[in-house]
Amino acid sequence: MILVTGATGSIGRHLVRRLRERDVAFTALVRDEAKGAALGCPYVVGDFDDPDSIAAAMTGVDRLFLNAGGAVPAEGEQPMVRQQMTAIDAAVRAGVSRIVKISVWGATEDGLLAEGAHWTIEQHLKESGADRTVLRPSGFMQNFLTGAAVFTDDAGNIVGTYGDSRVSYIDCADIAACAEAALTGSHTGTFVLTGPQALTHTEIAAQLSTVAGREIRYIDVPPKRLVATIVALGAPTHFAEDVAALCANVADGTLSTTTTAVTDLTGHQAKTFADFLADNRETIRASWTR
């Protein structure tokens, strides 16, 4: 029995669909009863912040898909570290033999925000003794689905500090396919997952424009202006500075190469940004059209 955490999220909902289609035995972990019912699959209610609920959810489970939210404006350690370590410990105690974890490309010791947090969790997973598959994705194409996960100006243009650097964004549907392959097959190890091409944000804005039916531009700003934008949205300065520093790394090309891991794990080509736009045309049109 597989336990799927983060089942209502951008990767999890694709994984739930895939496991249902293949008739694989699994249970979704959800925080909210109504969201569980809406998934249309067996589910259990639990919260990473309630260790007893996580321990109970592991009953009868032999494989775990471990995924939850990303970095938040917390003081000190990111909550995901405690949450995911708790889940790993509960899984090992329950006899779970394989854990498939979503991490991030660039996870590194002392890294900022999610990069450091995922590194710490990866080390804990390594020491747990469970068979493990670590999926380290590039940026998600789904960040552009509604515009809520990217910075925009009043005119609905994309604002960033990436310059002309390229990013090999990946579709979360492909991450879910890789997770399915790892959960149901014998792939273990660490895999960097990317899309099949790396695009500039000017190219991304141009492709979004064709779906939205209006011109969307990419506007490059200095890191200081991005910090001010994030602070104006209500985030603490230290968080805004860390986000801007991570964006500056991306501008240096840290996410610009591509890998063959999606094809290696699933046997199919990773989706292009154009495929992503075609698959999500109505949502994108409704969100980006003004």
Ligand SMILES: NC(=O)c1ccc[n+]([C@@H]2O[C@H](COP(=O)([O-])OP(=O)(O)OC[C@H]3O[C@@H](n4cnc5c(N)ncnc54)[C@H](OP(=O)(O)O)[C@@H]3O)[C@@H](O)[C@H]2O)c1
């Ligand atoms: N966005 C990117 O470009 C990117 C790139 C690389 C890696 N990542 C990593 O990908 C992971 C997923 O990020 P995402 O933004 O796409 O999130 P997401 O998977 O879309 O949403 C988070 C999921 O976790 C669940 N969740 C959150 N807190 C929980 C808790 N306390 N207990 C139980 N379940 C909880 C949420 O449930 P509810 O429905 O109840 O909220 C939701 O299903 C993160 O670790 C992030 O660091 C993101």
